[in-house]
Amino acid sequence: MKIPGAVVIVTGGSRGLGRAFSVELLKRGARVCVADINETEGRQTEAELQRQYGADKAFFVKCDVTKEDDTKDLWRVAVERFTTVDLMVNNAGIMNETLVEETVQINLMGAMRGSMLAFEHMRRDRGGKGGVIINVASTAGLFPVFFMPTYVASKYALVGFTRSWASNPCQARFGVNWAVLCPAFADTSMLSVALDGPDPPLVTYQENKEQVIATVKTIGINSVDDVSRAFVELVEKDDNNGAVVTVEKNMGGAVYRFVKNPNCL
């Protein structure tokens, strides 16, 4: 899709990858609604983005993606402010193996809820203009990672959900493209909190510390820019329906796989 003039909702946009995606979109002339549960950081990000790109180009909405009412309010406010939404980026997520329910509610149910609200708004067969839905999963949604099974489950499910909608025979009639971004480790607070703390919220970390660290070293740590570049390329591709984009620092960066047939990757 063309970014100039596009209207975008980014969940989890107060910091990290979501904030970086928002900046790249604003740089290219989009208008962005930043949604996040963290209001303090969200207001700070809103002020910085408005200062840089204009008060009419970016605004923050407090939204807990686990709450249906919050997500519906997010859409109501975004449409009131910008009339339409062209791209939905379901990016909000946590990585903490001690929070099983929360992980599923945020990483999976939150992204599914945001996806379905976007789909109903965008679908051409019911008066919408079409659009794009990008779900931010992880390479941990494509490969098992022994030290974060719950996180992996949430991301595998998100990949499957997104690819299933992308492979719907009515997809062209709906006019909504579905894609999933699957970075490996990226240098944000999610990774630093997981790695730097004395007892990272991982499964059997104490028993397998060396293996965890070896996995990170083998795969490498993406910079936020590495992931943002892949994100922008994915957004700008007109034929991004069914795209599964991995971003792995030591495996050559971004790799685009277009899933036309749900049985192949």
Ligand SMILES: NC(=O)c1ccc[n+]([C@@H]2O[C@H](COP(=O)([O-])OP(=O)(O)OC[C@H]3O[C@@H](n4cnc5c(N)ncnc54)[C@H](O)[C@@H]3O)[C@@H](O)[C@H]2O)c1
């Ligand atoms: N950092 C990595 O290594 C990495 C790798 C692959 C995928 N990802 C995924 O990328 C996305 C962004 O991760 P990040 O690294 O920027 O993490 P981050 O912790 O820096 O940012 C996550 C954002 O989501 C928000 N959030 C958390 N729960 C929420 C909720 N219930 N409702 C609304 N917002 C909520 C947080 O407030 C935060 O602003 C996540 O989905 C994550 O799983 C991260």
Ligand SMILES: CC[C@@H](O)/C=C/C=C\C[C@@H](O)/C=C/C=C/C=C\[C@@H](O)CCCC(=O)O
């Ligand atoms: C090291 C602490 C860890 O829990 C931090 C996680 C931070 C981000 C979350 C997650 O999205 C990152 C996942 C990265 C996974 C990397 C490895 C696997 O995908 C295995 C890849 C195998 C392959 O590419 O062949």
